[in-house]
Amino acid sequence: MVISYRVPAEPSTVRVKIWRMLKSIGALYIQQSVCILPLTMETQKTAVQLQSLVNDNHGEVQSLQVEQFESSTEAQLIALFSEQRAVEYQEFLNGCSTFKQEIQTETELGKFTFHEVEENEAELVRLKRWYRKIWKRDFFQSEHARISQTELEECEIALSNFTQRVYQAEGHTEGELV
Template sequence: MEIQGWIIFSYKIPSEPSSIRVRVWRNLKTLGVNYIQQSVCIGPNTEEMQKKLKKLNLLISENGGETSLLEVEKMSTVSEEKIISEFNKARTLEYKEFIEESEKFLKEIEKETKKLNFCFREIEENEVELRRLKHWLIKIKKRDFFQCELQKQAIEIFETCNKAFEEFIETVYLQEGVSGEEG
C-alpha cells in the first residue's frame, strides 16, 4: 500500500460506563490501528480511516470524552518502517490463527469423510464454519494495509477449505442419490 500519510488518534474517555471504553477499543481494533501508547493509536491516512475515526470522535464526545486527530504527512524512514513492522506483526498473528482454524476445518472434513458421515447435517455445520472463516479472512485482509507475508498462505488455505467442502457436498449428494446440478 502506498502510504498517503498517517493519522494519529488519541482519546480520553470517562472510566464509567466501561461499555463505551470497550466499544471504542473494539472499533479501533476492527479498523486495524496500532496503539503507540495507551489511548493513542496510529493508522494509514485513508478516506475510510478518517470516516470511521470521525464517527468514533462523535461517540466519545457524546459520552463526555475528548479526542485529538493529527494527520502526519511524513515520518522518518526508521519510524515508518518500525510502524509498518508493527502493523505486519499484528496481521501475522491474525493470519496464523486463521490458518490454524482453517486447518481444523480441513481435519473435520477429513474426519467426517473417513467416518463416511455423509449427511445433510454435516453440510450445514461445515457451511456455517466455512462462512465464519470467509468473513474472518475478509476482515483481516481489510486491515492488512501492507500485505503481510502470510496473506497469500491464508487465501490459499481458504481456497483449499472451499474446495474440500465442495467435494464433501458432492459426496453427500452422491450418497443421498441427489445430483449436485439439480439445485
Template sequence: MLNADVKWIILSYKVPAEPSTLRVRVWRTLKALGVVYIQQSVCVAPKTPEVAKKIEALKRMIETNSGEALLLEVERFANGTEQELRDLFNKQRTLELEEFLGGCQLFLQEIESETAKGNFSYREVEENEAELAKLQRWHKKIAKRDFFGCPILGESKRRLEQCDQTFNVFMHKVYATEGSAEGKIHLDGMIRTE
C-alpha cells in the same frame, strides 16, 4: 495495499471509566479498523478514506459521551519510524492470519474426520457450510486491514481456497449419498395404481 507515500492518522483519546460500554465500543471499533496502539489510548493508522471517516465519527462519539479525543494527521514520520510502523502493522496482521490458518486447519480436519467416518449427511453440509462462511468473513476482515502487504496473506488465501475446494468435494459426496438414499425412499414409498 497502500503505496509508499502514505499519510497517517493518530488518535489519542480518554473515555470515562463508566459506563465501560463506551470504552469497549471504542476499542472494538479501532481494532476492527486495524490500528496499532503506540501507547495506551494512542493509536495510529494509515489515512484511507474509510479509516479517516470512521475515526472522525469515533472522535465525535467520544466527545459526545464526556470523553476527550485529539486527532492528528501526519504527512511524514522521522527516519525509520514509518518502517517500524509498517512492521508493527504486518506483525499484527501476521498474528491474526496465523490464528486464521489454525481455523482453516481445524475446518480441514473436521471434513477429513467426517469423510473417514462416512458421515455424509445434509446436517454435516449445513454445519460445515456455516463454518466455511465464518472463515470467509474472517479472512475478508483481516485482508481489509492489511494495509502493507503482510507476507502470509497469500498463503492464507490459498488455504481458504483449499477449504472451499475440500468442502465442495465433501458436499458432492453428501448429495450423491443422500440423493441416492432419498431417491430410493421416494421410489419405494410410491403407490402404483393402474
C-alpha cells in the same frame, strides 16, 4: 493518522466500544489511548465517528494527520502493523486447519449427510468473512495474506469434494432437486 483520546473511567463500556471500533479497522496502539492508522477513507470515517462517541461521553479526542514519519519510525510502524496481521492470519490458518480436519474426520466416519454439508457451509462462510476482515486491515499486504487465501481455497475444495460425496451417498447429483 494518529488518534489520541481520553474518556471518563465510567462507564467502561465506552472505552471498550472505542477500543473495538479502532481494533476492527486495524489500529496500532502505540500507547494507552493513542493509536496510529494509515490515512484512508475508512479510517477518516471512523475518526469522525470516534470524535462523536468521545464527545457524547464527555471525553477528549485529537486526530492528527501526519504527512511523513522519519524513515526508521515508518519502518518500525509497518513492522508492528505486519506483526499484528501475522497473529491474526495465524489464528485464521488454525481455523482453516480445524475446518479441513473436521471434513476429513467426517469423511473417515462416513458421515455423508446434508446436515453435515450445511454445518460445513456455515463454517466456510464464517472463515470467508474472517479472512475479509483481516485482509481489509492488512494495510501493507502481508505475505500471510497469500498463504491464507490459498488455505481458504483449499477449504472450499475440501467442502466441494465432501458435498459431492454426500450427493453420491444419497443417490443424487449435485444441484438436483431432492
